[in-house]
Amino acid sequence: MTDQERRAKVEARAARIPPRFRGVYQRAMEGKSRAAAVRAKCQECVGYEDVTEQVRGCTDPACPLWPMRPYQASSPGVGIGPDGEEVEPIEDEDREDSPGATTAP
Ligand code: SF4
Numbered sequence: 460m461t462d463q464e465r466r467a468k469v470e471a472r473a474a475r476i477p478p479r480f481r482g483v484y485q486r487a488m489e490g491k492s493r494a495a496a497v498r499a500k501c502q503e504c505v506g507y508e509d510v511t512e513q514v515r516g517c518t519d520p521a522c523p524l525w526p527m528r529p530y531q532a533s534s535p536g537v538g539i540g541p542d543g544e545e546v547e548p549i550e551d552e553d554r555e556d557s558p559g560a561t562t563a564p
Contacts (some may be wrong), residue, residue: 477507483548 469488476484480502486495499523505513515530522528 480507480510481542494529497524497527500524501528501530 473481483495486492487499497506501514502510511530514528
């Protein structure tokens with residue numbers, strides 16, 4: 460696969476992601492943040508619906524991402540700030556209904 464083909468696939472996938480979650484996906488796809496990659500995958504896994512509660516209460520403890528999934532009370536350093544930067548997790552700030560929730564710039 461060429462870089463151009465990969466970029467086209469990434470752009471097509473990004474276009475299907477609700478805008479408020481797109482920034483985390485794009486950060487993940489830059490390959491610079493494992494935290495963003497885990498977060499983006501978990502957001503996708505639950506279909507971008509009721510993300511905080513669905514991921515926090517994930518019922519597949521056999522998933523390789525389960526121990527690192529975001530939105531836990533004691534997430535091991537997987538917080539993403541409003542601009543996609545890695546920050547210490549602040550659970551309420553990332554809630555979907557929060558005005559400061561993670562969004563694409
Ligand atoms: S930890 Fe749960 S929500 Fe995250 S990818 Fe795995 S199964 Fe999906």
